[in-house]
Amino acid sequence: MRRMTWFNVTSLTLGFAFLYLPMLILIIFSFNESKLVTVWAGFSTKWYGEVLRNTAFLDAAWVTIKVAFLSSCLATILGTMAAIVMVRAGRFRGRTVLSGMIYAPMVMPEVITGLSLLLLFISLGMDRGVFTIVLAHTTFAMCYVSVVVSSRLVSFDQSLEEAALDLGCSPVQAFRLVTLPIIAPAVISGWLLAFTLSLDDLVIASFTSGPSATTLPMKIWSSVRLGVSPEINALSTIMILVVAIGVITASLINKRNVVRQRREEAAAEKLA
Amino acid sequence: MALDVFAPWDDPNAKPLIQFQNVTKRFGDFTAIDDLTVDIFEKEFFALLGPSGCGKTTMMRMLAGFETPTEGQILLAGQDIGAVPPNKRAVNMMFQSYALFPHLSIWENIAFGLKRDKMPKDQIGERVEEMLRLTRLEKFARRKPHQISGGQRQRVALARSLAKAPKLLLLDEPLGALDKKLRQETQFELMDIQETTGTTFVIVTHDQEEAMTVASRVAVMDHGQIVQVSTPDVIYEAPNSTYVADFIGDVNLISGKADPQDDKLHMHWAEGQPAVVGSPLDGAAKGQDVHYAIRPEKVSISAEKPENAANTIQGEVHDIAYLGNISTYHVKLAGGQIIKAQSANNRRISRRAFTWEDKVWLSWTDTAGVFLER
Amino acid sequence: MRRLLIAVPFLWLLALFIVPFAIVFKISLSDLAVAIPPYTPTLDFAEGWAGLKAFYAELDFENYIWLTEDDLYWKAYLSSFKIAVISTLLTLLVGYPIAYGIARAPQEWRAMLFMLVILPFWTSFLIRVYAWMGILSQEGYLNQVLLWIGVINEPLIILNTNIAVYIGIVYTYLPFMILPIYAALEKLDISLLEAAEDLGCSRFSAFWLVTIPLSKQGIIAGSFLVFIPTIGEFVIPSLLGGSRTLMIGKVLWEEFFSNRDWPVASAVAVVLLLILIIPIVLFQRNEQKQREADK
Incomplete structure (x- = not known):
């Protein structure tokens, strides 16, 4: 193994500074006393109080969570189905079309997706609100879920399913008792991805929502267009920390499991 | 009195357990099995031997029910099993990769097939214990597949496929993943278990030594056809073609x-x-x-x-x-x-x-x- | 069972992905009208066949002709393309050394560094763009630091220029560039470099002749992953760019929400899609090639 060269150390340091400094500054200045965001005037948590008392933010947060939860659940079901179809259903008419329809929404500019869905909802005469946002988010999130799940299915030893059939399972039982438990981690990461994609989305939600539903990104958007504000800094800090804690916890748990599994495997071979 | 030799294939009155009758299997343009006819008898240890791509795995998968013949019939105890799905066949298979369910313990893996048959709980317990004893795995019942060694996993796979007491057990390169020394030991173990349980075994292998050691009869395959079926000594001493002579030894x-x-x-x-x-x-x-x-x-x-x-x-x-x-x-x-x-x-x-x-x-x-x- | 499994996702995507496009296309052929919805003709099913015929007779390519006549649109397409190309190159310049550094870091660090690259991707895109507003503004943190060090005497004007847009794109899309390059570099066998040096390469020429060609697939994939979404980007040019930053996503948004000209907005969308098909197809072909090479 080569030692880290100076070049590598420097590029990593600068790279991660670039990735994390802006957010760090944001977090630090969310504790700024002053209304003027760029001038430090002492430590204060008063903006957090402002955020938590601001019912418009809280309402929007509630709408966002509702939308994210519903759409990620739907997207997980649909995306998992699509993944199974793509990986396991063999050849059928329309396979290419389906694979195109799964792939395309991921590379589609959000403005186009949003516009087209809005025009659909209008021509169907649908009232726009939480329901239409859920439909829209489900549609693009299911594609991501399907990619995550199918990559797991592809590496999945198909003889496990055959073994289940061989031992007397019906195809449905084989899926429930063998396939699903094994791909569960991928399904869960698909769900998490769908959830955060929905939480994060501004453009598609702006197109597809009506006056009755405002999501948090839409709320933040309308406020940040006017410039930087300490309240938004505090709100952003809360959101960044929630996500960071979630992701770090998940990856630590995952890492611990992997390490334990490796140790046990090594122990088993030694024992033999 | 002469020792009673096990040779039902020489007995014109013996009824075969499995009959391949003019079976052909095509995948698109590729013919995997070409008009193949062979009988396999009860309690036989039958080996399908050949290089990769010769059709031996396809034959086994047709027996398990994962593939259906394009033409011809496969009979199990006189019944055409072509339309019977794998989960309804009294045939079990030991997979090359073992295909142990990683999320279930050894005990649950062995019990898996029994539970599907709606066997009463206490009987399942007894049967699983019996299989664990047979394969000397009692100590490992609570472990997960990744917590045991390769050789032990091989035995779990065997126990699991034998637990349902199938009429026919299929073994797809059962020892391929083991190192040479362990493989030789396990060959004898397999033969003992086959004898103890009286199950008919069909083994697929590309290792001629393995086929010769374990099998009562060996079928040497090439390009979807059986070139010669006979006992190991005949295959070795009296091959019917240069292909067989060259493939064995x-x-x-x-x-x-x-x-x-x-x-x-x-x-x-x-x-x-x-x-x-x-x-x-x-x-x-x-x-x-x-x-x-x-x-x-x-x-x-x-x-x-x-x-x-x-x-x-x-x-x-x-x-x-x-x-x-x-x-x-x-x-x-x-x-x-x-x-x-x-x-x-x-x-x-x-x-x-x-x-x-x-x-x-x-x-x-x-x-x-x-x-x-x- | 199998049929149901295929039908559900298929019909869902058909209804919520393909049909909406058909509608966009149809509206792009209609005319603006002061009505609700604000375009004409609308399909009137009550009139039956005659209505359908009358409906088709009124569709035309007027809006597309309009797009070519008004130089706002083609300038916006051109400028989107230019911004996307420049920022893709910048992202590559910034991302490659990071990916390289991670791939060459000690084994036990790699998972951690890798996670640190992905972590920002999970946090809100909008917030990450917003964070730069405070840094780049005229009285922002960057100018304060530079003035304090004494590098400059006058605050730099960065926010509301294309430079701010480049920074924003590089920042938000960096993980998309790093991940595929890292994946390619991690597969690279160190002994190849040792072999190159053994055969007389200097460190640098080994890098240039071995590492770069072998990470080509990752570079290509990463560039497409940045380039494709950047073309239609809306949030970054709206927040960080100025009034003179022209990007087609922004034009579409304004055409739709401010001018309420749905037919033109739809035509803009259709043309944008047609432009994007080329890089998307190229990207998919690259992925295909990669998959085949991996087999």
Whole structure:
């Protein structure tokens, strides 16, 4: 193994500074006393109080969570189905079309997706609100879920399913008792991805929502267009920390499991 | 009284457990199994042997129900099983990758098939314990597959597929993932278990030694067809073709023109070399192309020309492969051909009889080798 | 069972992905009208066949002709393309050394560094763009630091220029560039470099002749992953760019929400899609090639 060269150390340091400094500054200045965001005037948590008392933010947060939860659940079901179809259903008419329809929404500019869905909802005469946002988010999130799940299915030893059939399972039982438990981690990461994609989305939600539903990104958007504000800094800090804690916890748990599994495997071979 | 030999295939009244009747399987343009007919009998340990892509795995998957024949029928105990899905067949399979369910313990893996049959709980427990005892895995019942060694996993896979007491057990390269020493031990274990349970085993393997060791009969396959089905000793001593002779063990193959004389067949094969003499081949006419196969261990090597040998050839030691218990001599003849001869090393190496470039005589009897038509 | 499994996702995507496009296309052929919805003709099913015929007769390519006549649109397409190309190159320049550094870091660090690259991707895109507003503004943190060090005497004007847009794109899309390059570099066998040096390469020429070509697939994939979404980007040019930053996503948004000209907005969308098909197809072909090479 080569030692880290100076070049590598420097590029990593600068790279991660670039990735994390802006957010760090944001977090630090969310504790700024002053209304003027760029001038430090002492430590204060008063903006957090402002955020938590601001019912418009809280309402929007509630709408966002509702939308994210519903759409990620739907997207997980649909995306998992699509993944199974793509990986396991063999050849059928329309396979290419389906694979195109799964792939395309991921590379589609959000403005186009949003516009087209809005025009659909209008021509169907649908009232726009939480329901239409859920439909829209489900549609693009299911594609991501399907990619995550199918990559797991592809590496999945198909003889496990055959073994289940061989031992007397019906195809449905084989899926429930063998396939699903094994791909569960991928399904869960698909769900998490769908959830955060929905939480994060501004453009598609702006197109597809009506006056009755405002999501948090839409709320933040309308406020940040006017410039930087300490309240938004505090709100952003809360959101960044929630996500960071979630992701770090998940990856630590995952890492611990992997390490334990490796140790046990090594122990088993030694024992033999 | 003679020992009762297990040979139902020689008994015209025996009813086969499995019958392949003119089975053909095509995948698109590719013909994996080509008009194949074979019978497998109850309590047999039947080996399908062949290189990869010869169709042996397809045959096994048709028995398990994962593939259906394009043409022809497969009968299990007289019943056509073509339309029966895998979960409704009294056939179980041990997978090459073992296919142990990683999220279930060893105990649950073995119980998996029994639970699908809605067997009462206490009976499941008994049966699983029985299988654990049979495969000496009692200590590991609570562990997950990744917590045991490769050899133990192999035994779990076997226990799981045997738990439902299938009429027929299919084993797809069951020992392929084990190292050589463990593989040899496990071969005998497999034979013991097969005998104890009385189950019919069909094993797929590309390892000829393994097939010869475990099987009651071996089917040598090539390009979707069975070239020869017979007991291991017949396959080895009396192959029906150069393909089988060459696939099983080490062999010297020479080709020439037939010359039937009295009750022997002579074969002229090279300028300046005496004709090879051996037992006759049915229907070989004078001048017809024939092949001769002789195993290296049947060729003796000596410094002096032996008296009374039916076949003698002179040559020069070209190469020696020392394998410890035996040595294989590659002897180069005047015409450049190489004939392999084997001898047991019953002396220490320092006193070895021959070395490179020694002039030697090779000899064998007229029954040592076989003439082959193809 | 199998049919149901295929039908559900298929019909869902058909109804919520393909049909909406058909509608966009149809509206792009309609005319603007002061009505609700604000375009004409609308399909009137009550009139039956005659209505359908009358409906088709009124569709035309007027809006597309309009797009070519008004130079706002083609300038916006061109400028989107230019911004996407420049920022893709910048992202590659910034991302490659990071990916390289991670791939060459000690084994036990790699998973951690890798996670640190992905982590920002999970946090809100909008917030990450917003964070730069405070940094780049005229009285922002960057100018404060530079003035304090004494590098400059006058605050730099960065926010509301294209430079701010480049920074924003590089920042938000960096993980998309790093991940595929890292994946390619991690597969690279170190002994190849040792072999190159053994055969007389200097460190640098080994890098240039071995590392770069072998990470080509990752570079290509990463570039497409940045380039494709950047073309239609809306949030970054709206927040960080100025009034003179022209990007087609922004134009579409304004055409739709401010001018309420749905037919033109739809035509803009259709043309944008047609432009994007080229890089998307190229990208997919690259992925295909990669998959085949991996087999």
